[in-house]
Amino acid sequence: MPRHSLGALTLATILLAAPAARAADADRSTSAPKPESWVLDANxxxxxxxxxxxxxxxxxxxxEYWFNVVSVDPNRFHHNYSQAFWDATDANAGKxxxxxxxxxxxxxxxxxxPDFVFGLPFPTIDKADQQAGCKIAWNFxxxxxxxxxxxxxxxxxxxxxxxxxxxxxxFIHSRGYQGRHFGPLADNPEHLAGEGLSxxxxxxxxxxxxxxxxxxWDWESQDAIWAYVPSTRRARRVNAASRSDPVAGLDI
Known part of the structure; x- marks a missing residue:
């Protein structure tokens, strides 16, 4: 089979920690630290x-796959967000x-x-918390x-x-009504978290x-999805679960 590159991963902080996490493994206890940029492959x-x-x-x-792994500078990611975002994050502690x-x-x-959320809802997460994964997902x-x-x-x-x-x-265009820097919508009768067109x-x-x-924006409702197919000139409501079905010959 041919060898395909999957691009540069920016998860180096996780990948670089992998050898340390297995330090107790005798077979890998002498592994040298990884450099800031390296290739994860069959070797x-x-x-x-x-x-x-x-x-x-x-x-x-x-x-068949290989990854270019690069280090991540936390400060560069921090500056992708406004000071108002980080102030709101601090204020969200325990909220x-x-x-x-x-x-x-x-x-x-x-x-x-909550009616509206801005900033990371969980500023600190204990890795021993059984709900840590869900909290990380909400922060993301x-x-x-x-x-x-x-x-x-x-x-x-x-x-x-x-x-x-x-x-x-x-193409895809989306609008989000939660977490946005300029505050909640003045009028949101459908109580939407967001909507998108593709x-x-x-x-x-x-x-x-x-x-x-x-x-x-609730705990249990599925997404509402409508699909339009030009050959039928009709739009129809589709089940949200069908988004994982193959599309135009691609399993995406």
Missing amino acids: DWQDGKDLLPEPVVKHLQAG YDLDAKTCGLKDNATGKI TMAGAMGGGGGATFTLNGVDTTGQFRRIKA GALEPLDVEGVSTLTKRY
């Missing part, structure tokens, strides 16, 4: 086996908890989902919400062992296929 695939999905590890071990059933964000003062979500949405044009490339077999050019631009056989997604 040292063990350094990624506890950090990557099992199918990816198998490709890595077989020499939020999680709904035990759904992992939904909960306001400690009311026991309900709210960190990405500060801008209030965004958009991009991109390509989806289907690749197998013979090379590229399918290429689709698409569509295919090329090739011709998928051009114009598009979706509208609405995400609700």
